[in-house]
Amino acid sequence: DSFLSCCDQGQSCRQFYLGGIVGADFATLDKVTGDETTIPNQSIFTAGGTIGMRFLRESGALRLEFEGRGRDQLSVTATEAGVGSVTTRATDGWSAMVNLWRDYKPFDSFGFYAGGGIGGGGYRSVISGTGLGALTSANDRVSNFAWQAGGGIIYDLSRRASIDLGYRFFSISESTAAGEFIGVPFDYPTNFAASELLLQVRIYEPFRSWRR
DSSP: GGGGHHHTTTSSSEEEEEEEEEOOOOOOEOOOTTSSOSSEEEEEEEEEEEEEEEEEETTTEEEEEEEEEEEEOEEEEEETTEEEEEEEEEEEEEEEEEEEEEOOSSSSSSSEEEEEEEEEEEEEEEEEEEEGGGGGEEEEEEEEEEEEEEEEEESSSSSSSSEEEEEEEEEEEEEEEEEEEEEEEEEEEEEEEEEEEEEEEEESTTOOOTTO
């Protein structure tokens, strides 16, 4: 088994790795019971990186990693004739997660994985408008507990590199943001969730000579 070859040669069965992630979020903003969802499903870009440790096992591996990612802006504009428009945005999206994944390798170079993570995430909640819509405004940074779960398929490009394609469900818990209506402060609930399709490349022992 190529996963255990390093152990067979008397080397460590732990491998440090670095990874890069790109993908698409199908995101929902402000889904609150009793209220109309602000953005029910919008496609945005996400990218980031990972740093972690892989612990080789008989049928695969355990991976413990730290992941940081950013996300594109979510935006929607509601317009009413003769009244004006209101634009709601979520900008500067971010997340920082600690993940645990279980890799299963039924074949030498091909397998699958499942797991999840917990951490924190946030974004800037912005409301702006024209006409009477400008009576309501907000520009508040929010952050809260975040979690994700999912899985995917793995292909080993070599003993030192792999690529995976996966699905995750990601969520930032509901927060309270501050806004103003005709200069009077008010609070409103906001949250973020997304189904994600992600492509990740990992390099194991990136600082070791590739000739080894």
